[in-house]
Amino acid sequence: MGFCMRRVAVIGVGQTSYGLSPERTLKSLFAEAARAAFADVPGGLDPGAVDEAYIGSLSTGGSQLGNFAPLMLESAGMTGVSGRHVESACASSGFAFRDAYLAVASGAARIAAAGGIEKMSDLPRERTRSWLGVSGDVEWERLAGTNFPGIYAMMARRHMHEHGTTKAQITAVGVKNRANAVANPTAQVRKAITLDQALAMPMLADPFCLADACGITDGASMVLLCDWETARAFTDTPVEVVGSGAGTDFVAIHDRPSLTRLPAARKAACQAYAQAGLGPADIDLAEVHDCFTIGEILAYADLGFCDEAEAGRLVADGVTARDGPRPVNVSGGLIGKGHPIGATGTGQIYELVHQLRGTAREPSRQIAAPRYGLAHNVGGSGGSVAVHILKAAD
Amino acid sequence: MSAYISLPMFGAGTGQRLRLEAGRCRSCAALVYPQRPQCPGCGDDAFDTAPLSGTGTLYTYTVIAGGGAPAEFDDQQTMTGPLTVGVVALTEGPHVIAQIADADPETLEIGMPLRAVVRRLFDQEGVVRYGTKFVPAADA
Ligand SMILES: [Zn+2]
Numbered sequence: 001m002g003f004c005m006r007r008v009a010v011i012g013v014g015q016t017s018y019g020l021s022p023e024r025t026l027k028s029l030f031a032e033a034a035r036a037a038f039a040d041v042p043g044g045l046d047p048g049a050v051d052e053a054y055i056g057s058l059s060t061g062g063s064q065l066g067n068f069a070p071l072m073l074e075s076a077g078m079t080g081v082s083g084r085h086v087e088s089a090c091a092s093s094g095f096a097f098r099d100a101y102l103a104v105a106s107g108a109a110r111i112a113a114a115g116g117i118e119k120m121s122d123l124p125r126e127r128t129r130s131w132l133g134v135s136g137d138v139e140w141e142r143l144a145g146t147n148f149p150g151i152y153a154m155m156a157r158r159h160m161h162e163h164g165t166t167k168a169q170i171t172a173v174g175v176k177n178r179a180n181a182v183a184n185p186t187a188q189v190r191k192a193i194t195l196d197q198a199l200a201m202p203m204l205a206d207p208f209c210l211a212d213a214c215g216i217t218d219g220a221s222m223v224l225l226c227d228w229e230t231a232r233a234f235t236d237t238p239v240e241v242v243g244s245g246a247g248t249d250f251v252a253i254h255d256r257p258s259l260t261r262l263p264a265a266r267k268a269a270c271q272a273y274a275q276a277g278l279g280p281a282d283i284d285l286a287e288v289h290d291c292f293t294i295g296e297i298l299a300y301a302d303l304g305f306c307d308e309a310e311a312g313r314l315v316a317d318g319v320t321a322r323d324g325p326r327p328v329n330v331s332g333g334l335i336g337k338g339h340p341i342g343a344t345g346t347g348q349i350y351e352l353v354h355q356l357r358g359t360a361r362e363p364s365r366q367i368a369a370p371r372y373g374l375a376h377n378v379g380g381s382g383g384s385v386a387v388h389i390l391k392a393a394d
Numbered sequence: 395m396s397a398y399i400s401l402p403m404f405g406a407g408t409g410q411r412l413r414l415e416a417g418r419c420r421s422c423a424a425l426v427y428p429q430r431p432q433c434p435g436c437g438d439d440a441f442d443t444a445p446l447s448g449t450g451t452l453y454t455y456t457v458i459a460g461g462g463a464p465a466e467f468d469d470q471q472t473m474t475g476p477l478t479v480g481v482v483a484l485t486e487g488p489h490v491i492a493q494i495a496d497a498d499p500e501t502l503e504i505g506m507p508l509r510a511v512v513r514r515l516f517d518q519e520g521v522v523r524y525g526t527k528f529v530p531a532a533d534a
Contacts, residue, residue: 134397142397143515145470145515147462154456154481203457253481253491254488255489
């Protein structure tokens, strides 16, 4: 990171509940998240005071391709604010958050907003299948006949082959994250299942069954960032962004030398850890990208929580459970909380900020006095990754 | 609704799609397949055409449940049900994603020998688009 970067804090976070809202408009969903974010700033903040806004989305199946950001901003009382749409597939708002962070850290903006939105439930099935299959290398992945579950399934099978990871260990991620979602009032899938029930669900893309995948979700999220010097004027509990990292990689998995790691995640994590002066052992909780169960298994090693070969055991042994030594996806993750594609990255920040402030709503969800939280947001099958580390107020 | 690859663009790729033509980097001799605008190793953009043998082994695979494959493959799924896709480690080194045909999924194993065949992929703009699939080499 540059030598003259300013310190940056998150001063307000907002999010809709995740779920199915086919009757609601994009504007109404985004407005709800934005209103919640402004209302979350204890000292109050005028929406017009935002200097730069970054809105992540996969353009909701093409229903609103052009001028996406101004449309969202006008719905949130932010007409006139400089804004733009950020697209990085499922990591769209992870990158929006990084852009907002960089804008404030560089001194170009005093206050920046990062948000995201997706509305997936009201598209015809035809459109959904087309839209969700074009974030890979279309020419060589989709047009060979594979979908996204298939891409991640091929990574899972390779992990099983190279490391002896079992199907039960991988699917245990889906069981854990559904269990975590039960206590989260904003989560979509609030029903726990046993591992036996999970393993008996219909096949999706072998070795994945339905329990290994996230579903279709509507939702929006927005967070507000401010320079550290003035953050205290807005809140007594500013959450500092101590590390920000991002990377990209070959989009098609056949162009990567290994399928049991995501180099973009490793680069992003290294960058964020180095900037924060921290290591994996310092992280008290993490929200990671479990669009498919193997995604969380890959994240354990990519983030340095364990070696690749140990990753399956980490979840099966309860290390990453809510009451384990290193809780991962206390929110329920993408599988339990939901994955409204463009909203997911800033939705992860929403969860971490609440956990780090001690305001995780349901007491049973609150991790005891965490100091550092990490967010890991993956685009596609690892073509783009953003990692952020947040620190609780002293 | 389909992902659109224009006929001229598809046609320009027939050498690498149907004849498995890789690019041999003129600077560092790296074999690049699928072809790309510049060598990932050294950055040079000059290549000689280097046909691959079409043999390889199965690196990983999945069986996509009925109705799950991309819309372009609806006809195929209607006729054949689940669709098997794999990453093939070609004998010369590069990997490529392709369908695995003429094989009972239960008999697939990582490392098994495969060979390339030209097969119909899908129809678009009323034209059949052909590409390479892989079949068990034992059936050769
Ligand atoms: Zn070269």
